Amino acid sequence: MTLYEKMYPSNHKTIFVLDHTPYFGISCECLIEFDFTKSRGPAFIPLAPISKSLWTCSVEAAIEYCRIVWDLFPQGKLIRFVVSDTTAHILNTWSPSQQNLTHVLNALSTVGVPARSHQQGEFSVIHGLRAAIEAVCECSDIQHEKRTSLTENASKVLNRCRVICITSARDNNSMKSLKEIFQNAVIQHNKIAAGSDHLIPIHHCHLVIINVYPNNVESQVTGHPPRDLSAILTTEVHSVKAGGQIASKLSNLILSHYDLGSTTVTGIPMKEEQNASSSANYDVEIFHSAAAHTSILKGNAADSALIRTQREGTDYETVTLKWCTPRGCSASEMQNCTAMHRITPVDVNSRPSSCLINFLLNGRSVMLEMPRKAGGKIISHMLAAHGGEIFVHTLVTARSVLEDPPSISEGCGGRVTDYRITDFGVLMQNNKLVPLKRKFDDADAELPLNRMRSRLDRHTKYWPITISSTFIFNLKN
Known part of the structure; x- marks a missing residue:
């Protein structure tokens, strides 16, 4: 990553373009059992299973993406929503007051589910893509402040952005045409922005297209990794099933989009919900900045390989750390930390995640152990809450300068x-x-x-x- 990419990251401005055409009103064909009745009489008629629409699956995945981003980055990471059917519907602006889940969910509720029957007008996702380009050319508060400052770098502000389009294409030719239309629109709006004092041209855009289709259909669209379509446009395509896969795909992408890492806290003792007298061990996965793993992954290669595992059903690796006996987070037990980063649970609605979060918010801290291949273990991280927010603390695993020098009587240098x-x-x-x-x-x-x-x-x-x-x-x- 170059210096300019660090100064002006693409994740500063992200726009979701959601396809709201009638096709997204159909079922995703992923059945969900809705009958939870335990006692069934002889004349009992079970409830039929339900299925979400493509629109519902897309909205849920996009909202979960936003939740993770805004949990970890309360400021500086802006996300906008554009819904496209016969026209483009812009649901929020770059204003910090509209960068929250409540505002976005209220706006989505007014849009509603796509109409099943065709109405008058041309249904297309292209309306939303053009509106997204116009929105990207608008300055955020941070960009406006830098451009209007009286410093020598005021004119060097780069407008780098990302557009995530959730749609459904017929085949590869349709997908290619969509990318070409988007590129031409970027070039056209850059000419308009260059002659305006209020707009800012797009210096680079990362277009992520997620092709969604029902679970019982085979897609004719082939996905591909990021490719440079031009000097100002990079595109990538992912073709996923709506039922379950779209949410996991966005969870995979968010790690690279925001340079995040995954940690799985394993061995959490928890009482069974059905039987309070017995307990079982659970695992909870959390997301945080990837910098929290720098010290342990750059250490011994054998130890690093021992704690890195492939998460089931995902394309990314998670670092597995073991729950250690918790203690009170008091000032008398200060830990030697090298870094501190916010965390958020991946499955926020699960009971283990809820119990862990409430446990930490009640003023307790949890030490995390890293096993070693040669035997033994070392405490590498700590989870603790400060001011109602939970952080992962990277602890010093090397020998402290205040300790006595190690005994090397068996080494090459003697005593x-x-x-x-x-x-x-x-x-x-x-x-x-x-x-x-x-x-x-x-x-x-x-x-x-x-x-x-x-x-x-x-x-x-x-x-x-x-x-x-x-x-x-x-x-x-």
Whole structure:
């Protein structure tokens, strides 16, 4: 990632374009049992299973994407929604007051489920894509503040964005045509934005198209990884079934979109809901910044491979850490932390996730253990809440400078007290370099730097590290 990509990330502005054509009103063909009655009489008629529409599956997946983003990034990561049928319906703006789930859900409720029968007008997702490009050319508050500042970088603000389009295409040719129309629209609106004082041109756009189809249908659209269609447009296509797969696909994509990592807290003791006298161990997966794993994944390769596992039904890896006996989060037990990041549960509605979140919000902290291949374990992370928000703390796993030096009697150097520490200090003192005020020209036979380099090379040709490995250097003058 370049410096400009870090300064102006694509995830600053994201727009969801939801297909609201009549096709999305059909069933996803993924049946859900709706009959939970335990006692059934002889004349009992069971309830028929239900099935969500393509529209419902798309909305639920997009809303879950927003929940994760806004849980982890309360500010700076903006998401807008555009619904497309015979025209484009813009549901929110870049204003921070409209960047919340309540506003988006209220706006989606007014849109409703797509009409089953065709009405007057041309139903197309292209209306929404064009509206998304217009919205991206509008400055966010952060971009407006940088552009109007009196600094030399005011004119160098880059408008990098991402558009996630959830639609359904007939075949690869239809998908290719959709991408070409989008690219032409970007070029056209960039010309308009270049001549305006209020709009900002698109410097780069990442178009993610998710092709959705019912579970009992085979898709004719082939997905592909990110490809550069031009200097300002990168596209990728994912073809997924609506029932279950669209939500997991967006969960996979959000990790790369926002540089997130996954941690699975395993071995959480929890009382059974049906039988309070017995307990079982549960697992809870959480998302957070990928930087929380940097220290442990850059360590021993064998230990890193031991804790990294492929999550079932997903395309990403999760780091598995074991629940340790919790304790009160008091000021007297301060931990040596190197980083702290917000967390959010992946399955927010599950009972184990709810119990873990409530447990932490009640003022308790949980230590997480990382197993080692050579045996033993080490406490690498801690979960604790501060001000009503839960964070994962990366703990120092290396030896502290305040501890006694390790015993290396079986190592190559012998005992710690056997090292020639005093002699090494004298060596550094005798070969110290200081700047000279006098300038030297090319006529000088040898520069002082070269003389010192040859002197240091001569002094270190033979320099034993330990006292026990030399006799000459132990003779006192």
